[in-house]
Amino acid sequence: MTVYDDRRDAARQLLTALPPLEEGEDVVVLALPRGGVPIGAVIAEALDAPLDLILVRKVGAPRNPELAVAAVTGPDADGLVVNESTARAFDLARADIEALAAPERAELERRRNAYMGDHEPVPVKGRTVLVVDDGIATGTTMRAALAALRNQAPARIIVAVPVASSEVLDSLRSLADEIICPEPRLRFGAVGGAYRVFDQVPDDQVIRLMRNALARRATR
DSSP: OOOBSSHHHHHHHHHHHSOOOOTTOOEEEEEOTTTHHHHHHHHHHHHTOOEEEOOOEEEEETTEEEEEEEEEOSSSGGGEEEOHHHHHHTTOOHHHHHHHHHHHHHHHHHHHHHHHTTOOOOOOTTSEEEEEOSOOSSSHHHHHHHHHHHTTOOSEEEEEOSBOBHHHHHHHGGGOSEEEOSBOBOOTTOGGGGBSOOOOOOHHHHHHHHHHHHHHHHTO
8 A cells, every 4th residue: 555655755745635725824834743744844845834843642552552542742631632442442540541651741841842942832823724744543643632732722723644544534523624634544553554665753853854944934
């Protein structure tokens, strides 16, 4: 099911699939690090829109860290979104999930400092927000991101991802105004299967892309 050469190719295909934006529409691109940032950078530059990050960390299940049992978006309890079916399958109480989430909260803070430094987040209230990632497996991470974003009162939320399953996309529709996904047939939860090249995105690449985006905004 190889569909994309790499993340840049996926971004270009997403751009062609985006809904028409009104002239002068106030757009912000929010990328989920790390894999979503190369895609977000291409889309933000093409739309001449600011790029920022929406920081979310997956909380892996015991003995299966790739399987998301929850996701965290911040330091407090309200920033924890639980995948209830997975939690039941592993017989995990809320306290168990909080304990699993603790190191992810620490990593979230580290990434915030590393990627953003003292840069204030781009305001999204009243704006059209494109939320991008390189794919969606279980949907837990994206669900947490969208729930946190809704609290900031954007005018419109558009999710744009290259690959996901139709079932997961359906589960997210109540949290977004529109979802764009050219490949809604994810096989076996393997996002990387849709790409010929699906390397890990290192921190230094995220930092470089964000600095470039900030520099572009400064010259507008």
